[in-house]
Amino acid sequence: MLKLTLKDGSVLEVEAGASCLDAAKAISPGLARAALGAKLDGEVCSLSAPARDGAAFEVLTWDSEEGRKIFRHTTSHVLAQAVKRLYPAAKLAIGPAIENGFYYDFDVATPFTAADLEKIEAEMKKIVKEDIALSRFTLSREEALAKADAMGEPYKRELIEDLPEDAELSFYAQGDFTDLCAGPHLPTTGGIKAFKLLSVTGAYWRGDEKNKMLCRIYGTSFPKAAMLEEHIAALEDAKKRDHNKLGRELEYFTTVDEIGQGLPILLPKGARVIQLLQRWIEDEEQKRGYLLTKTPLMAKRDLYKISGHWDHYRDGMFIMGDAEDEEKECFAMRPMTCPFQYQVFLNRARSYRDLPMRLGETSTLFRNEESGEMHGLIRVRQFTISEGHLVLRPEQLEEEFRECLELAKYVLDTVGMLEDCTFRFSQWDPANPKNKYEGTAEQWNEAQAVMGKILDNLGVNYTVGIDEAAFYGPKLDIQYKNVFGKEDTIVTIQIDMLLAEKFGMEYTDTDGQKKRPYIIHRTSLGCYERTLAYLIEKYAGALPTWMAPEQVRILPITDRQHDYAFALRDELTKMGFRVEVDDRNEKVGYKIREAQMQKLPYMLVLGDKEVEAGGVAVRSRKDGDLGVMTRAEFAEKLRVEVETRAR
């Protein structure tokens, strides 16, 4: 008999030689039916793996991420098997499970089309119906290489070659298909009840643009058809929130072919929201001791040579004139604010009494992104950020970093985005071959150690992103996902010791010695265009009242109420609210419908009764008819909602 320890501490006895599936059955047949994999002493394994005496045992179901990964990873093998059956010449690359699905990369002569996907799906259905058992076997490195060659899989050979020499390599076989794979997998293909291939795209082998572009098929799968349908419906729903569609429909922004890619026009509504956010951030920063600066949008190449941008970032810059002709003046639009804002500090000799010096600027930047990178308002070529640089004595670093993080969390929380944010400690990669980073290993290790200590002291729950640092230092990036699950940085806080040195920044300390300051680069709300995009998606266009471009629309029922309507508009406008009158000759139902579709927070319906009583009939987009109020009551309700920045 074997003894397994369960999660609740109880001990389960099973026959010698029992598999993890047998153990699951021993717990309960229902659990065994839902089981996708298991954990032995915390290590994920297939259900077919033998139970180990004395091990801690756990059954993985759909409720666990590991369980879902096993399920989807097996689906990717079914996909690969179907592709190999239909297109024997296709070469296999990799096929992992990802969040919400899986993909598999193939090297094929001609990329798959939508029609091919249908054929492949049909073949996958057959494979699932055949209920083929998956079996694991291991080979030595040499045997594995021979196996890869025998299968005619050059990419698998490359993968094996890069694994450590003494590694034991596992393969999974399912009928006529075998794949190099760490696993684990479902016991058979029959468990995959519902799946769908979603898209076919290109992807570079090993993620390197110098390598061949492979053909990637994305898909997803679920244990029940209803769950798949629900997922597809959720994807459809996400598309409706897409800022790039909704933001154009609701007239927040537009683009014009003649102006160019990545250069959106902010229409009155979008421009208003961004103005509101900017005023708020500038005021918040002023309250926190920031000094306001306004620095040029361009500079001579000489400045970028000092900062290192000329060497490290030139491809990303808009350069005017001949970059190669050293005799002539050459200007470039700024891709970052740092070297400009440092000049404020450098304006005169500084003492320790000047520090901390907190500089803030609503800063417009220009980056010549590659043509395929642009996306709505999220990735653009000209954008405006709530920029700031803090020049510090070393002992001020931790406290100021904490305050930067607090400010970022406060503004993200206020706009309602904090709950969906994740934190990433972005570090350098000493092995990066592209000469991406400035400075020495010692400087990097010091900056990262300092930052790591601060993050740990502050209890920040972060993931580490290797090779995600800026060229001059490590970053804490606050990440946000768009409706399609694609992640971008919304706020960044960076520690920099290199640029201070390059620009010769120093201060006289209490002991009369010249010392090098630390610098924090940070944003409060990141890039306003990007933030607007996320807000449109988060609220599906119904922005909270305090930031809504139009807060109230007055809807007179007939033209007898027009004078009252315009007087009311002027009254509310003077109080600082954003109000319009819909005085068109239309029925009130029509006007309400339009205001609802534009997601306006409040509609004030005015008929003879309201005019007579001097009141307003209030309708909110959320709760419908709120009944009649006096004008003062409504104004007070609105004031409280705006001042508290209610969501």
Add this chain to the structure above:
RNA sequence: GCUGGUGUAGCACAGUCGGUAGUGCAGCUGAUUCGUAAUCAGCAGGUCGUGUGUUCGAGUCACAUCACCAGCUCCA
């Protein structure tokens, strides 16, 4: 930049085998003065993303180019 897809009126779409462009909503004009998600009628609006080519003839076919979308790479 790379792979694939898309591009017809402000928006959503139709347009057959290559034969000279339609529908609905929006807009404008008129009538209607109406109580919580669409009043009725009329009018106007498009060198079919752009360019070149094939053809007697191109929205339709070919090539190039631009923009948009998904993904890769890159990044706030």
